[in-house]
Structure formats: structure tokens, C-alpha cells
Amino acid sequence: MAGKRRGRGSSVQQQQAPQNKRRGPCRAPREPAAFAKSTGCEPEIPHEKLSIAQAQRGTPAHRPVRVYADGIFDLFHSGHARALMQAKNVFPNAYLIVGVCSDELTHKFKGYTVMTENERYEALRHCRYVDEVVRDAPWTLTTEFLKKHKIDFVAHDDIPYTSAGSEDVYKHIKEAGMFVVTQRTEGISTSDLITRIVRDYDVYVRRNLQRGYTARELNVGFINENKYRLQNQVDKMKETVRTVEEKSKHFVYRVEEKSQDLISKWEEKSREFISNFLQLFGPDGAWHVIQERSGRMLQALSPYSSPRGSPSSSPTRQRSDSPDSSSASASPPSSPSSPSSPKNGTRSSLKSTSTYSGHVK
Incomplete structure (x- = not known):
């Protein structure tokens, strides 16, 4: 079973090999870009010079447009990546070669770098737009270098790059019609990053001491x-x-x-x-209503007694309260027609008889 699987795999590779060859060089996204050979590019077919018009129309899959972009790429940042993205997509079928200058050339013509040349090489190899990296790239492009790596066009921003005693190191490339323009990303550059570090030097030193x-x-x-x-x-x-x-x-x-x-x-x-x-x-609460109703009930069950000295409305109650009081002050003189009890009538008749008998004596 294992042998059959290997056989099938090899047959698939044999079938796909011509297709890959027609499509031109390609690499898996999980693999870094390859380093350029010291001997240069050796294409299987003769390398013919392309014009910009031909490259813009599109080339056959087996003949990609070889675009070259060079630089120092210190402290690799998004501005570098965007420039390489533009160089990769300037033509429909492009193979991007990136040249990175060594520490010796950089220190001589520009200044000291933060990253070493090997660190800068590896940073470029792991950029998704890069197909090939040229180590120790020349500061000024020569005709021999362009022929050695079969370069069709050079991609860079259009600002004149004055260095090494030249007003523009890409002047001869522009005159040969091999120059394609990319746009710089404003607000980000290696110099800006170094300026931030120098400006906040104390902060970074203190931070690293803590670490x-x-x-x-x-x-x-x-x-x-x-x-x-x-x-x-x-x-x-x-x-x-x-x-x-x-x-x-x-x-x-x-x-x-x-x-x-x-x-x-x-x-x-x-x-x-x-x-x-x-x-x-x-005032209109339930408590007053309850008191009023309870007062009425108590008055109905037990009426209030009259106070002393006040005229009594009941002759019987007054006589029972004050038995020794005179009949003249307690009640008006009885008349023959006023109703009276038999006991009272007998007592009054006895009093009148005794009085009359005394008078006779």
C-alpha cells in the first residue's frame, strides 16, 4: 500500500511538473524566498528583452517579468512591505527579486544600521511578496549585474536618490526605459523609527533595565x-x-x-x-370615623348623666338624689291636676293636716 501511494504521488508530480514549468517559478506560502545564486540566473530558455507595453499586456506563464527592487531595509516595516507589494503587482506576471546591501556598503555610504545584514536578509526572505533575495547587492546597478540576474525592470520611488557622489543613482536605469515607479508610504520610515528611539532614549533604557x-x-x-x-x-x-x-x-x-x-x-x-x-x-381618616361610630354606640347603650346643679329632666332621678330638699325649690307646687304618685300624695296630705292642727291649738 505504501509503495502504491508513493507511486501515485510520483505519477501526480510527473503530470504536474509540465504545468508548473509553464506557470513559471512558484513557492509555497509556508516557505521563505530563496537566495539568488552567486552565478546569477540561468533560464532554460533565452532571455529576451521586454518593453513596458509587452510586460503590461502579460507574458507567458513560463516567462515572468523579472522585476528588481533594492534597498537597505533596516528595521523592516510596513512602508517597505507596501513598496514591495507595488513592485510585485506592477505587471500581471511578475517575479520579484530584492537586493539587500551589506553592512559594509551601508556603513560606508549611508550610516550605521540597527539590524545586521543577516537579520535584514532573513526579514526580506519572509515577506510574502518576495520571490528571491540577492545578498550583498551593489550600491549602484551596473549593466553586468542586470544581465547576470536577467532583470527586466527596476522598481523604486521616483524621488531622486542622491548617494555615492551621484545626483540620482537610478538615472541610467530611467534613461534605458527600465524604471517603474512605486509610491512611498507617508508617516513611516526607518529614520522616523530611529528618531523615536533617540527621542525617548531614557524611557527605553529604563524599560530594558527593568527587563x-x-x-x-x-x-x-x-x-x-x-x-x-x-x-x-x-x-x-x-x-x-x-x-x-x-x-x-x-x-x-x-x-x-x-x-x-x-x-x-x-x-x-x-x-x-x-x-x-x-x-x-x-380629618377624614378611618380613625375619626371609628371614634364617631363607637361614641354613638356608647351613648346609645349608656346615656350620659346630668351634672349637679343643672335642671334635671327626670323628676324621679332628682328626688332620689336629694331627698331632704324642699318641694318648693325642687319642683313647682303641685296642682290638683298634676299627676303624682299615691305615696307622695299621702305624705303631703299628712303634712298639711299636722300644720293645720298646730295652728288650731
């Missing part, structure tokens, strides 16, 4: 090292104070929020309590 780098590795003296460490301690204390302040603010905010919630609930309950109190004990 474990030694003062010797950072080329920092003893006094500056202690100064930076002291500043780190001060910043740490400030951060602690800021954290405590934020937590206290959050705590105060929560207390205020809860207090406002309690006050609103208390106001709501107090309004409800006052409303219930007025409904119960107000």
Missing part, C-alpha cells in the same frame, strides 16, 4: 544606571498611588451610589408612611 538587561549591555554608566533605577522606583510608587487612588474613587463612587439608593428608598417609604398615616388619622 533584566545590564547597564553594560545598554552602555550606561554607573551614575545614569542608578538614576534610571531610582526613576523606575519613583514611577512604581506613582503607579501604586494611582492604583490606590483609582480604587478609592471606585469605592467612594459605590458608597455614593448606594447612599443615593438608600435615600431614594427612604424617601419613597416615608412618603408611603405619611400617606398611610393621613389616611388613618387625618
